Amino acid sequence: MQENGGGFVSTTGKVKTEFAGYTGDGYIDDIADGGNIVYTVSAEEDTTVKIAIHYLCTEVSRVRAALVSVKENVINEESPLAMTTDHKVKKEESHSSDYKDTAYLENVSLTKGLNQIIITGAPAGTHTAAGGTEITINDGGYLNYVDYLIVTGKGIDFGTDTTPYYTFSYASENETAGSVTSKTEPGSAISGTKITVRADANDGWKFECWSDGATKNPHTFELTKNTAIFAHFIPKNYTPPSGLVGYATITDDAGAKYTITGGAGAKAENKIKIVSYDELIANKDLLASDEPCIVTVVGMITTADSKSIICNIGSNKTIYGDTGNQGRFKNIEMRVTGDNVIVRNMQFGEVIAYDKLPDYKGEGNDALSLNGAKHVWIDHCEFRSHLQPLDNDGKSVSNPTDSKFDKDWYDGLLDVKNGATWITVSNCYFHDHWKAVLCGSGDDHDDGDSAMRITFCGNYWKDINSRQPLFRWGKAHVYNSYFNASGSDATGINCRAGSELYIENNVFKGLKTSIGFFFDVDNGRVGTWTSTGNNGASDNSTTSYKPPYKYHAEETNTVVDAVIKSAGVGKLSVDDLQ
Numbered sequence: 001m002q003e004n005g006g007g008f009v010s011t012t013g014k015v016k017t018e019f020a021g022y023t024g025d026g027y028i029d030d031i032a033d034g035g036n037i038v039y040t041v042s043a044e045e046d047t048t049v050k051i052a053i054h055y056l057c058t059e060v061s062r063v064r065a066a067l068v069s070v071k072e073n074v075i076n077e078e079s080p081l082a083m084t085t086d087h088k089v090k091k092e093e094s095h096s097s098d099y100k101d102t103a104y105l106e107n108v109s110l111t112k113g114l115n116q117i118i119i120t121g122a123p124a125g126t127h128t129a130a131g132g133t134e135i136t137i138n139d140g141g142y143l144n145y146v147d148y149l150i151v152t153g154k155g156i157d158f159g160t161d162t163t164p165y166y167t168f169s170y171a172s173e174n175e176t177a178g179s180v181t182s183k184t185e186p187g188s189a190i191s192g193t194k195i196t197v198r199a200d201a202n203d204g205w206k207f208e209c210w211s212d213g214a215t216k217n218p219h220t221f222e223l224t225k226n227t228a229i230f231a232h233f234i235p236k237n238y239t240p241p242s243g244l245v246g247y248a249t250i251t252d253d254a255g256a257k258y259t260i261t262g263g264a265g266a267k268a269e270n271k272i273k274i275v276s277y278d279e280l281i282a283n284k285d286l287l288a289s290d291e292p293c294i295v296t297v298v299g300m301i302t303t304a305d306s307k308s309i310i311c312n313i314g315s316n317k318t319i320y321g322d323t324g325n326q327g328r329f330k331n332i333e334m335r336v337t338g339d340n341v342i343v344r345n346m347q348f349g350e351v352i353a354y355d356k357l358p359d360y361k362g363e364g365n366d367a368l369s370l371n372g373a374k375h376v377w378i379d380h381c382e383f384r385s386h387l388q389p390l391d392n393d394g395k396s397v398s399n400p401t402d403s404k405f406d407k408d409w410y411d412g413l414l415d416v417k418n419g420a421t422w423i424t425v426s427n428c429y430f431h432d433h434w435k436a437v438l439c440g441s442g443d444d445h446d447d448g449d450s451a452m453r454i455t456f457c458g459n460y461w462k463d464i465n466s467r468q469p470l471f472r473w474g475k476a477h478v479y480n481s482y483f484n485a486s487g488s489d490a491t492g493i494n495c496r497a498g499s500e501l502y503i504e505n506n507v508f509k510g511l512k513t514s515i516g517f518f519f520d521v522d523n524g525r526v527g528t529w530t531s532t533g534n535n536g537a538s539d540n541s542t543t544s545y546k547p548p549y550k551y552h553a554e555e556t557n558t559v560v561d562a563v564i565k566s567a568g569v570g571k572l573s574v575d576d577l578q
Contacts, residue, residue: 001039001149001158003028009038009116010164012226013143019056021095022147027056030447033141034167035226036188037119039149040159043110049153050104053119056095056145057085063138065122065129068105070115072188076105080122080137082129083144099147103131114159118188119149165190168227170197173339174316176265176292177205177233189223196220199231205265208232211339211374213256230339232258235265241342241576245551246455246477248377248424253453255548258422260375262318262342263294270294273322277301280311280332288312290338295319297327297346306331306392307362308351314338320577321345321381326569331392333364336373336420343368343377345572349384349433352392353411356402360391366412366438370420372448382429382568383413383436387463407434412467417441419448421474424455429568431462440472443497443525449473450498455547456481460567465490466518471527472497477547478506480554482563483536485510492537494518495527500545503529505556508536535559 001007002024003015012035017026028037041049053066065080081102089098124140169186172179178201189195198218199207209215211230221229232251240259251258263270270291274280275298286293288311297319303309308331313319315338321327328347336343348367355361367383370376389397389409399405413430416423416439430436440449452474459481461468468483469476471494478501483492492514495501508514514537517526528543535556554562565571 001151003148006158007039007041009040009162011037012167013037018091019058019089019095019145021056021099024148027145027147029145031121031143031146033121034169034187035120035143036165036167037146037149038165039117040161041110041115041117041151042157042159043112043115044155045112047110047153047155048107049110049151049156050106051108051117052104052150053081053083053102054099054147054150055083055102056089056099056147057083058089058145060085060088061138062144063135064142064144065127065135065137066102066143067120067122068108069118069120070108070110072116072118075108076130078127079105079130080127081105082131082133082135084135101150103129105130110153110156114161116161117149117151118165119143119146120188163191166223166226168195168223168229170229172199173211173230173232174290174292176202176316178202178207178231180231191223193223194220195223197229197231199233201233204236205233206236208234208259209251209256211251213252213254232340234259234261238264243379243426244377244424245426246424246457246547246549247422247453248375248455250549251375251422253548258375260340260342260377261316262340263292263316264318266292266294272296273298274301275299277303284311287317288314290315292316293318296322297329298322299325300328300330301332302330303332303362303392306352306360308333308353308364310335310363312337313341316340318342319346321347321569323570323572323574323577329367331364333366333369335369335371336376337371339374341373341376343381344379344577345381345569347382347384347569349413350386350390350392351410354389354405354409357399366415368413369415370417370423372418373420375422376420378423378425378428380427380567380569380572383433384431385410385413385433387432387434407465410434412436412438416452416454417447417449419451421452423453424457425459426455427458427567427571429460429462430464430468431460434465435467436461436464437467437469439469439476440474440497440499443472446473446497458563458566460563467494468492470494470496471499471501473499475500475545477502479504480559480563481506482560483508483511483514488512491516491518493529495529497525497527499527500543501527501529502546503531503534503537505533505553505559506535506537507556507559508534511536
């Protein structure tokens with residue numbers, strides 16, 4: 001049963017074609033924890049069948065397995081279908097022989113009429129898989145590439161029910177602040193199912209809104225897409241930091257209010273200072289958790305050698321750079337994966353990402369990345385590297401045989417991808433870098449990035465060669481910023497892959513092209529934009545999009561002085577950072 005063929009109903013993943021050897025239109029990918037593939041089979045009478053999956057696994061170390069549900073009842077919880085491989089697979093190779101069948105589930109009962117068959121990822125742990133092999137699943141909830149489903153038996157045919165199933169989950173954004181309950185267990189349900197959730201605040205907190213913008217509590221919604229809904233709580237008598245504008249202040253396209261709180265309400269022991277690399281490592285679990293936490297970074301924090309690392313940041317965090325001994329992360333990728341995060345007065349950069357010199361390549365790629373994060377405010381920060389490669393000790397590095405060496409030694413200063421949204425980047429200083437800011441993972445698939453909403457305002461872009469930013473799929477508002485480049489080939493705002501941007505009252509100086517669609521790709525997926533009131537870019541409009549929130553755009557002739565005066569670190573007082 002092929003994707004988009006007879007008996008196929010729906011999937012929470014995507015049909016892709018990067019790895020050769022598939023049949024049909026491609027294979028189904030991006031089935032993460034909670035995702036599914038739904039098929040339907042018609043049986044003439046009550047009968048038994050056997051079921052297997054034709055799949056591809058690309059990594060030896062990736063141990064995944066599948067659970068099969070018939071009419072929403074899991075039939076192989078104790079014997080998942082193992083999806084493994086015996087060697088690493090590369091995209092450029094031929095893979096016909098690498099696609100294989102799982103073991104069969106025997107004697108699966110179907111009833112007369114339509115039978116829904118749902119495939120999901122098995123949880124992590126050690127199991128005796130179907131066929132008797134013992135496996136230890138290390139990538140719980142995920143599926144490998146599914147080419148097709150095999151259902152073998154007498155008197156069966158493709159089903160005709162095409163009503164999709166969707167995943168849903170619900171939770172508190174901050175369990176310290178409150179909880180969420182529902183009579184409906186999270187999982188998968190047929191389109192149109194009505195789900196009611198209730199938020200209950202703990203002492204000292206109050207419920208503000210749901211992540212979909214609703215303020216009613218309890219809240220009932222109809223399942224029409226894959227849905228993860230969160231309750232947002234704020235401390236009673238809370239006063240937000242001043243200066244916040246843009247998309248980080250709302251939570252839907254109608255402008256529903258969201259009050260960002262970061263680490264407000266943190267316990268005393270979760271108000272910490274990080275003054276060394278060892279202290280960063282000692283606090284990695286706390287930073288990656290969703291517990292409210294306020295972090296002050298004092299001085300430069302960097303790795304012991306030239307290999308970069310990744311430090312994950314969970315929900316409900318505030319990260320400040322000390323106003324005296326400036327906080328700075330060097331050769332460390334700070335990766336925000338949670339929601340409700342404030343980052344102010346910090347320096348980021350010089351993350352060595354080049355992967356062809358093993359003495360240097362570590363874990364990290366980007367100075368700051370937002371990976372699926374929501375409601376993030378990045379303000380008065382500095383992002384920088386060097387236009388010529390340096391090792392972590394500041395010594396020059398050269399590799400004249402590779403023409404891309406200089407540009408790829410460092411990757412991005414700021415990456416936003418995998419569904420990250422409701423973000424404001426304000427009053428920041430980006431400088432001395434080749435490819436600065438990437439918003440959206442790729443041109444050929446959006447990975448949830450069509451939901452991206454970002455405001456860039458009051459930022460200073462100095463001697464950046466490209467990606468100021470490069471934007472794909474989602475929507476962005478860029479205003480009151482100053483772009484100044486001395487390189488003759490520098491390009492500015494790159495609108496790609498169906499993105500929509502509203503670009504107003506900015507100043508562009510020294511760029512080859514200020515706004516456009518640069519570096520054409522085979523699929524030709526261009527973005528659209530409105531340019532209005534800009535100095536150094538013509539007015540034009542190919543989209544009707546405008547931001548839904550209230551804001552004030554300063555006159556263009558005041559932008560340069562205002563941005564130079566305000567953007568970057570050291571411009572906030574201690575009181576501003578409370």
